[in-house]
Amino acid sequence: MTGQGTPFVSLDDFEQHAMRNLDRNALDYYRSGAQDMITLKENQRAFDRVFIRPRVLRDVSTVALSTSILGEQIASPICIAPTAMQRMAHPDGELATARAAKRKSTCMVLSSWSTTRIEDIGDGVKWLQLYVYKDREATRRLIERAQDSGYTAIALTVDTPYLGRRLADIRNRFRLPPHLTMANFADTGKAQVGKAEATSAADNASGLAAYVASQIDPTLNWSHVEWVKSVARIPVLVKGILTAEDAVLAVNAGVDGIIVSNHGGRQLDTVPATIDVLEEVCRAVDGRVEVFLDGGVRRGTDVFKALALGARAVFLGRPVLWALNYNGEDGVVEMLNMINEELRLAMALAGCVSVADITRNHVKVPGQPRL
Numbered sequence: 001m002t003g004q005g006t007p008f009v010s011l012d013d014f015e016q017h018a019m020r021n022l023d024r025n026a027l028d029y030y031r032s033g034a035q036d037m038i039t040l041k042e043n044q045r046a047f048d049r050v051f052i053r054p055r056v057l058r059d060v061s062t063v064a065l066s067t068s069i070l071g072e073q074i075a076s077p078i079c080i081a082p083t084a085m086q087r088m089a090h091p092d093g094e095l096a097t098a099r100a101a102k103r104k105s106t107c108m109v110l111s112s113w114s115t116t117r118i119e120d121i122g123d124g125v126k127w128l129q130l131y132v133y134k135d136r137e138a139t140r141r142l143i144e145r146a147q148d149s150g151y152t153a154i155a156l157t158v159d160t161p162y163l164g165r166r167l168a169d170i171r172n173r174f175r176l177p178p179h180l181t182m183a184n185f186a187d188t189g190k191a192q193v194g195k196a197e198a199t200s201a202a203d204n205a206s207g208l209a210a211y212v213a214s215q216i217d218p219t220l221n222w223s224h225v226e227w228v229k230s231v232a233r234i235p236v237l238v239k240g241i242l243t244a245e246d247a248v249l250a251v252n253a254g255v256d257g258i259i260v261s262n263h264g265g266r267q268l269d270t271v272p273a274t275i276d277v278l279e280e281v282c283r284a285v286d287g288r289v290e291v292f293l294d295g296g297v298r299r300g301t302d303v304f305k306a307l308a309l310g311a312r313a314v315f316l317g318r319p320v321l322w323a324l325n326y327n328g329e330d331g332v333v334e335m336l337n338m339i340n341e342e343l344r345l346a347m348a349l350a351g352c353v354s355v356a357d358i359t360r361n362h363v364k365v366p367g368q369p370r371l
């Protein structure tokens with residue numbers, strides 16, 4: 001938008017810019033999905049199969065985007081998903097993202113694999129994304145550090161007992177550039193993502209897969225959710241639920257929220273698009289906890305559809321990385337402004353003047369007539 005070039009008109013333009021600007025190691029890591037990337041593509045395509053049923057003649061001269069998540073007020077239901085290693089996209093990395101989130105009064109989820117320390121993120125609505133590490137004391141310390149630093153929820157990622165198979169990262173032998181570290185682990189000697197040795201074609205030569213295998217506890221099970229609940233004094237959400245069955249187990253385990261996510265198509269390939277399972281999850285949850293969605297959200301109409309199908313708010317993953325790469329903090333603000341204005345217009349044209357006005361009857365889903 002800045003400068004003399006053609007103005008950016010959609011979130012896709014930020015990605016196109018990053019494709020020309022980012023180095024291969026980082027670009028492939030950020031863009032990739034697992035295996036054949038069926039789920040990655042499906043996340044976006046599935047939104048196109050949902051149609052909006054607009055209501056007219058409703059005085060849409062003012063449209064309010066504000067809402068609350070887990071009791072905290074935010075300016076819009078468009079939040080920021082945790083993505084690891086943001087300093088590969090821009091030198092200011094997570095700091096820039098956090099400042100942008102604060103300027104827009106929205107929620108940022110910090111990845112526990114950030115290149116900025118938990119303590120160094122300024123104020124604002126912020127949650128910490130957590131993995132259960134083999135080192136249980138280190139995991140406990142992360143929760144405590146988050147609480148001491150003003151984070152208001154823990155999002156426990158449950159879809160990554162192992163890293164998904166991302167072919168480009170294997171080919172590239174992905175590494176975190178040597179000047180960067182997994183900053184939250186600086187005191188444990190586990191902050192470097194080294195080069196993996198590929199000994200056979202079947203080995204996963206991505207440095208990240210090896211790092212994950214060495215750090216994350218693959219015994220991850222429901223007792224760990226209860227353990228995190230017992231340690232944390234702030235709400236705990238599970239991130240990575242895709243079925244009604246697991247949603248019920250999560251509610252029974254006492255979680256405070258569910259993030260419907262397939263990890264941006266980066267874990268198990270050929271799982272469904274998140275928008276296609278959102279309603280199933282919401283029905284199973286039946287209002288007992290808030291349900292969120294991420295995956296493939298690129299336009300205001302996508303946000304509208306997710307809210308209509310039961311999401312309290314949505315989270316953006318890759319678009320934040322593209323915007324960061326484009327112009328740091330200001331780039332992320334610009335990207336958020338764009339999708340927020342798209343949402344405002346979609347709501348107005350569909351006859352909704354507040355987030356609470358968006359109902360199930362505002363969308364038509366293939367094979368699921370509901371009226």
Ligand SMILES: Cc1cc2nc3c(=O)[nH]c(=O)nc-3n(C[C@H](O)[C@H](O)[C@H](O)COP(=O)(O)O)c2cc1C
Pocket residue numbers: 029030031043081082083084111112113129157239261262263264265266294295296297315316317318319
């Ligand atoms: C580069 C990248 C890194 C990610 N890192 C994490 C992470 O550290 N923890 C996590 O729970 N999810 C991680 N995710 C998944 C996102 O939180 C989110 O589920 C996904 O990106 C949403 O899809 P979208 O990119 O299509 O918006 C990552 C995703 C990407 C693209």
Ligand SMILES: O=C(O)C(=O)c1ccccc1
Pocket residue numbers: 084113160163208212263266
């Ligand atoms: O890349 C990812 O999707 C992810 O969640 C991750 C983040 C840091 C290290 C390993 C995996």
